[in-house]
Amino acid sequence: MTLRIAVVGTGYLGAVHAAGMAELGFDVVGVDVDEAKVDALRAGKAPFFEPDLQPLLERHVASGALRFSTDFASVTGSDVVFICVGTPQRADGLAADMTYVYSSVEAVAPHLSNGALVVGKSTVPVGTATALADRLDSLAPAGSGAELAWNPEFLRESFAVEDTLRPDRLVFGVTSEGAEERLREVYATALEADTPLIVTDLATSELVKVSANAFLATKISFINAIAEICEITGANVTQLADAIGFDERIGRKFLNAGIGFGGGCLPKDIRAFMARAGEIGAGQSLAFLGEVDAINLRRRDHVVNMTRELLGGEVADRRVAVLGAAFKPNSDDVRDSPALAVAGALHLAGAHVTVYDPEAAENAAKIYPTLEYGTSAMDVCRGAEVVLHLTEWKEFRALDPVELGAVVSTKAIIDGRNCLDTDAYRRAGWTFRAMGRP
Ligand code: UDX
Numbered sequence: 001m002t003l004r005i006a007v008v009g010t011g012y013l014g015a016v017h018a019a020g021m022a023e024l025g026f027d028v029v030g031v032d033v034d035e036a037k038v039d040a041l042r043a044g045k046a047p048f049f050e051p052d053l054q055p056l057l058e059r060h061v062a063s064g065a066l067r068f069s070t071d072f073a074s075v076t077g078s079d080v081v082f083i084c085v086g087t088p089q090r091a092d093g094l095a096a097d098m099t100y101v102y103s104s105v106e107a108v109a110p111h112l113s114n115g116a117l118v119v120g121k122s123t124v125p126v127g128t129a130t131a132l133a134d135r136l137d138s139l140a141p142a143g144s145g146a147e148l149a150w151n152p153e154f155l156r157e158s159f160a161v162e163d164t165l166r167p168d169r170l171v172f173g174v175t176s177e178g179a180e181e182r183l184r185e186v187y188a189t190a191l192e193a194d195t196p197l198i199v200t201d202l203a204t205s206e207l208v209k210v211s212a213n214a215f216l217a218t219k220i221s222f223i224n225a226i227a228e229i230c231e232i233t234g235a236n237v238t239q240l241a242d243a244i245g246f247d248e249r250i251g252r253k254f255l256n257a258g259i260g261f262g263g264g265c266l267p268k269d270i271r272a273f274m275a276r277a278g279e280i281g282a283g284q285s286l287a288f289l290g291e292v293d294a295i296n297l298r299r300r301d302h303v304v305n306m307t308r309e310l311l312g313g314e315v316a317d318r319r320v321a322v323l324g325a326a327f328k329p330n331s332d333d334v335r336d337s338p339a340l341a342v343a344g345a346l347h348l349a350g351a352h353v354t355v356y357d358p359e360a361a362e363n364a365a366k367i368y369p370t371l372e373y374g375t376s377a378m379d380v381c382r383g384a385e386v387v388l389h390l391t392e393w394k395e396f397r398a399l400d401p402v403e404l405g406a407v408v409s410t411k412a413i414i415d416g417r418n419c420l421d422t423d424a425y426r427r428a429g430w431t432f433r434a435m436g437r438p
Contacts, residue, residue, distance in 0.1 A: 002027050003185060006075040007082045008104045010037055010068065012157055012264065012333065013121060014084030015046065016053055018068075020164035021082075022060035024189055030068045031075060031108075041068040049332035049359040052161040072107040080186055081108050083120045084153075089268040095279075096125055096272035105132050105148075109139035112146040117182045121153045123209050123269055125276040129173060129202035149179040150202050152209035157263065158330035165189075169196040173205025210276075213269040214289060219254040220261045221295040227257035227436025228298075237436030238418055257436040259342065259390060259416040260299035262327035264335040267293070299435070300341045303388065303416050306433055307346060310386050310412045316350030319409065321384035323377055324391025324417075325357035325364035332359040334367060339390035342416070344368050354380040358393055378407055385410045392417040401428035 003026050007018040010032040018030040032038050040047040044061040046054045060066035067074075075081050085100035101122050108118065118136060120129055133148040140146035150173030155163035167190055172183045180199055184191060191197060198208070227237040237257045245252025261267065270289045277286040311318050320343075327337035334340050337360075347353045347370060354372045357364060361373045374380035377399055381387055387408060389396055401424050405411045411430040413420070418434050425432045 003079045005080050006078040009085035016160040019056040022066040028066045029074050038068045038070050050160050075108045076111045081118045087122050094271035095275035112140045112144045115145035118148045120150045126203050126206045149174045150205040171205050171208050172199045173202040210273045217266045217270050218292050221292040223255045223257045225295050230436040259338040260296040262336040262338045267336045303342045304345045318351050319385045320346050320351045320353045321381040321387045322355040323389045323396050325355050326360035326391050329393045334360050334363045356380040382407045384408045387413040390416045392419045401425045
């Protein structure tokens with residue numbers, strides 16, 4: 001019989017997971033407290049930009065295999081309930097806000113029956129799953145046999161559908177063979193394709209996720225620290241990354257120096273990891289992540305300083321064009337976006353900042369309504385005294401430096417992502433600055 005799957009939380013993770021589960025042939029209901037989001041999803045519309053998600057939603061909503069609801073009772077009869085709600089940084093510190101995780105488990109518990117498996121996917125501080133298992137025991141109806149497992153998610157935004165359907169590894173944190181068997185059923189397609197599987201305890205599965213993100217963040221901050229050295233010595237961090245990246249033990253991925261990492265995961269995950277380490281008496285073990293965070297945030301200041309320098313020392317009342325607002329290309333996510341942080345800082349320093357992003361302008365305007373938003377790269381660059389390339393959308397790489405040079409007032413550009421054609425810009429008469437390289 002087809003497994004009945006519920007997915008609680010329909011944000012960047014949950015909506016894609018729900019659509020992915022429907023694509024794998026399961027009967028799926030997505031539950032969220034946000035009515036606007038649920039209305040959009042019910043109509044088969046992705047509530048955010050994520051490549052390849054829209055057709056999946058359309059197909060499976062139309063067939064009836066994928067439904068959405070704001071009513072937690074709709075998880076009734078589910079064999080597996082995935083918890084995919086957010087764990088943002090708390091307003092009062094570095095730790096993760098666990099309100100949504102607890103409230104969703106509490107909301108679904110009374111509706112569980114027939115050995116339903118509740119599977120956490122949200123990124124949580126180690127120890128959360130065990131606490132949630134106790135909570136579930138006390139709230140699920142007697143005899144329901146409800147059980148908790150953890151199955152961290154490694155999907156990257158902008159590749160989320162691909163990562164959901166063809167994950168590079170699976171991790172099951174379980175406390176019984178039954179839970180493992182159930183998860184094996186859910187992921188049968190990936191397992192048949194020989195996807196590596198680690199079956200482990202709850203704590204390890206929670207830690208795998210935060211450790212992976214901490215490692216990725218460290219890798220990026222490592223190369224950005226080296227970029228700082230390159231900037232002083234005149235060396236080239238891109239060539240350096242190529243050279244060390246050929247060492248298989250190091251690898252070239254995630255060694256792109258630039259304005260640093262942002263998004264809804266890496267920044268808040270390393271902070272929550274540090275906070276948790278402090279709580280369990282191991283603050284020193286992860287103290288280096290504080291440095292990783294500091295290096296990352298320095299990159300934003302660095303671009304602001306470079307801009308000031310290019311403008312002759314004064315940014316007030318100067319015209320700055322910003323290309324990119326999303327935290328990475330092919331996404332409309334602006335959570336902790338380095339691009340937007342730089343645009344905001346320059347605006348606060350008195351610059352006249354105009355921003356263009358192919359998909360993220362609407363979300364950016366919600367958190368930075370005082371910035372001006374344009375409708376194309378050419379549009380925002382008109383009359384600019386300096387252009388900042390801060391999110392590496394493909395369309396920015398395709399810009400013609402000669403055509404762009406004709407609309408700006410001063411041909412000065414900072415490539416915050418080290419991926420524009422330096423020579424082409426310099427040939428077209430631009431003052432071209434990049435990150436950690438000449
Ligand atoms: C990340 C993890 O990669 C993913 O496995 C996890 O599930 C969620 O967090 P995501 O937030 O989608 O995914 O973004 P990612 O592709 O990791 O990029 C994060 C940030 O790092 C972006 O701002 C990106 O621009 C930046 N980055 C990435 C660099 O500055 N340099 C690099 O070399 C790579």
